[in-house]
Amino acid sequence: MPEGALEIDRISKRYGDVVALDEMSLTVRSGEMLGFVGSNGAGKTTTMRIALGVLAADSGQVRYDDAPVDRMTRSRIGYMPEERGLYPKMKVLEQLRYLGELHGMERAAADRAANWWTERLELSERRGDQLQKLSLGNQQRVQLAAALIHDPAVLILDEPFSGLDPVAVEVMSTVLREMRDRGVPVVFSSHQLELVQRLCDRVGIVRRGRMIADGTVEELRSSGPVRLNVHAPEAPADWAEGLPGVNVESSENGHTTLRLDDTADDQRVLRAALETGPVHEFSRTRPSLTDLFRDAVTEEPDE
Amino acid sequence: MKRTLHTVWLVARRELQTRVRTRAFVLGTLLMALLVLAFPVVMLFAGASNAPEDDLSASDSTTRLGITPSANGLAESLERKAGVDRPAISIRKVADTEMGKNLVHEGELDGVVAGTPTAPELFVEQHVFPHLERALTTITYNNQLDAEMSDAGLDPQAVRDRAGQGEVAIISMGQSQDAADGPMAGISDAEKAQRLIIAMISTFLLYMFLIMTGQMIAQGVVEEKSSRVVEVLLATIRSTELMAGKIVGIGITGLIQFAVIGVLGFAAATATAVLTLPTFTVAGLLGWAVLWFLLGFTLYATMLAAASSLVSRQEDLQSVITPVIMMLIVPFFVGVSVLPNNPDGTAGTVLSMVPGFSPMLMPMRVALGGVPLWQGALSVVLSLVASAAVLWLGGRIYSNAVLRTGARVRLKDALRAS
Structure with a gap:
């Protein structure tokens, strides 16, 4: 497997009698953006949570750079959960700095990164404001900054475009392309298929906890x-x-x-x-x- | 390990910073400090108004006494006594007994002394003055003795000087005496009363702080769940680190407040002389209270964190934390109702070592005095063991439940694997 790839290898997960994932596999190479599509309840969020280590799989393995993902690798993943959430009463800059520190950054480095990303995402004016005082669109930008604050080696984003206004969609797309061009494997789930078609190098279609189609958009279209x-x-x-x-x-x-x-x-x-x-x-x-x-x-x- | 400790500290520091900086915390601490400072002052005034009834309590009020010419020989002795005893006595000469009685009626005087130095009469208006009676009895006794000695041809002063040379050797037998006479032996009534007040106040403070910090824990856990920030956090740190950091941070917050108020309160009580126990004893009692705050807090905070992780909304919180809060309320009421009357009874002794009861009962018993060291040590050890078990179990519940949002998670499901 090429260097810096994220591999999800036949992971399965059951909740009681419900099979959430059935030998789900997918690979995102370095410098590649993968769109993860499927209907609600197909297993996208569960797959991402397991890749993050937030959930444990019943079987199967998640690897990065050919090694099983452990605690150190996990802290290098940038994650945006489907259910957005940060501390509503914490100030934007403090919040980003705190998350940076939790990811193992030094305080000064976390502070620099928080300043850099708020600048980059046009949030400079709002650094000292509580998150809850920001508009929904700006809160989404802070959420993206939270996923990027520690200069992640892998990006896993659950529905990053949902609820974004067109301007924010452009900002988000640009940032994701930049990350990919720097060699970061990017995987995101979305229901906005035109966006997936426009942005992604490869697409994985998931149904009932299994990957049923996986390839470049061209491959998928010509195989249909x-x-x-x-x-x-x-x-x-x-x-x-x-x-x-x-x-x-x-x-x-x-x-x-x-x-x-x-x-x-x-x-x-x-x-x-x-x-x-x-x-x-x-x-x-x-x-x-x-x-x-x-x-x-x-x-x-x-x- | 180092990483884990660092992470726990980061979480704890955030808790501490966001809480200590709030207006609610600053104002709350100030308000409680004012209450604690005002308490000894109130006690002082309360004590003063009751003073004539009870000469044990300190009082500055003066007993005004009239004295007739026939009893004038008592004036000097009474004034000498007045310098030593309290309340003080002020003496005023009256022309005769009738005039003195009138002044007492009018409230100008509290009493009038008539008769002779060896057979004085004290006229008062219903009111009883034990200190005055004692002083007069002693003076009369001495006067009588002097008169008898003079009659027998002895020099009273010389006899008294010789009598004063006898000495009593007092040899302390150490602790064995205490053990023989019960743990409270050798502690004076006044000290017992003070110890009881300290015991009640420190137990109440402990109870209040455990409830308050417990609420902070519960709300903090649900806040993270309802705002969904928990998923972002758990993507980089372990759930046990998050729980531990939260408990440590809020524990320190509570401890700061507890220490500020405890030290202020004891300092104020000592300064106003409401409290006359030695500083060493007081510091010891404070130390015990802090230790038990930490032990009790660890136990209850872990249970509350685990319980709170079962729900996702503040509205559902009460239903899951009430059982835990009850485990705090019941020992508190048992403590304040059973212990002060009988601190060394079987029920109190056993319960004060049972985890869950010990954080409320043991500090109260210690404040009342006379707890054998092994009992104190055993209750600490048992409490630590219980905390370890609760931490393990609570960590498991917390880890399994904290990511499940929506409906309340059943305890059974949370205990099962994720």
Whole structure:
């Protein structure tokens, strides 16, 4: 495994009879950003909490740099929990300095880092204010600063973009890209799939405690089912029925959307279309991440 | 290990700083200090108003006495006595017995002495003056004795000088005497009364501080849970470090307040002479109180931290901490109701060594005096053992429950593995 990678290796976790994680595995390499998607309750938060050592796994292992994650490594991870939380009555700078010290920094270094990050995240004016006096957006920035204060070697962020205004989304994206470019493995979960598609090098789709798809956005999109859009105005509604490997998704006024599986031959579909008369459009569309995600979480609903 | 201690200290320091800096803490300490300072002064005035009834209590009020010409021979002796005894006596000559009685009626005088130096009569208005009676009896006795000696041809002064040369050798037999006569033997009534007051006050202070710091612990734990900051913290430090740091930090906060108020109170009581016990004894009692504050605090704080970690909202807090608070209230009331009457009874002796009861009962017994060393040591050891068990169990409950937000976590689930 390349240097500086975070590996989650077949971890399982049960709560009584409920299986939360079933041999979940994922790898984030140095300088890579991984988007972690899945419906609510799929096991994203549990996976992240186990990687952090906040929860213990029943089996499996979390490794960083080829060594099992221990206490020292953990203090080098930057974490943003889904449930945001800091001390509401503590002042911004004091709070960040305190968290820096808890991560093992010297007081002076923690102080410098707290000043640097408040500057960077445009919070300089609010350093002496209690957290609860800040707007929600600014509180989120402090939360990000709290995850970055100790110059983490790994970043694990649970829904970092939820509840952010567009400006804060840009700030957050920029900071995460910078961290990745400095070689830090970044993993974050999100429901905002367009954002994941735009930012992430790789995407992991999780369902019922298992990783069901994992790869670059390109890989995932090309491995998914192919869709054809055909515009043949004179074609009857059922022109494509019966073609091998072809599923008609919609058909309206000569506009037909077809879904092709591996056994289908698109050239044969084209010939069939031409037989009905003129064909004004014949295009292949690749699924967006949203489509892939919808497919992944709806397929085989009762497994 | 070093890292752990450092982390615990960081958490403790934050607790200390955020609490000591609050207005509530500063004002609360000031208010309690004022109360403690005012207490001896109030006691002083309370003592003064009761003085004529009881010559044991200090009083500056003067007994005004009239004296008739026939009894004038007593004046000098009475005035001499007045310099020694308290309350002081002021003497005023009156023309005759009738005039003196009138002045007593009018309240100008407290009493009038008539008759002769060997057979005086004291006229008073209902009021009894034990010190005056004693003084007159002694003077009359001496006068009578002098008169008899003169009649027998002896020089009273010479006889008295010779009589004064006899000496009594007093040899202390050490502690064996105490053991034979019970632990309270050799302690005067006045000291007993003072020890009782100290015992009551220090037990009450202890109780108050344990309740107060316990509330701080409970609220602090839930605050971290309800604000969800606990997950950020636990991503870098262990839950046991967080719990320990919280307990240490709030313990120091309480101890500072406790020490300030304890020292101020004893200093004020000593300065106003309400308290006349030797400084050494007082310092010892304070030391015991501080020790028991620490022992009791460790025990209760751990239980409260564990109990509080079961809930996520301040509103649910009361239901889980009430059972723990009851474990503090019951010993306190047992302490103040049973012990002062019978500090060395079987029930008091046994309970004062039972963990949970000992933080309230043992310091009170120690203040009352006469606790054998082995009993004090045993109760400390038992309390430490209980604290260790509670720390282990409480740490487990805390670790398992502190991340589960939402509904109240059942104790059974919290005790099971995470």
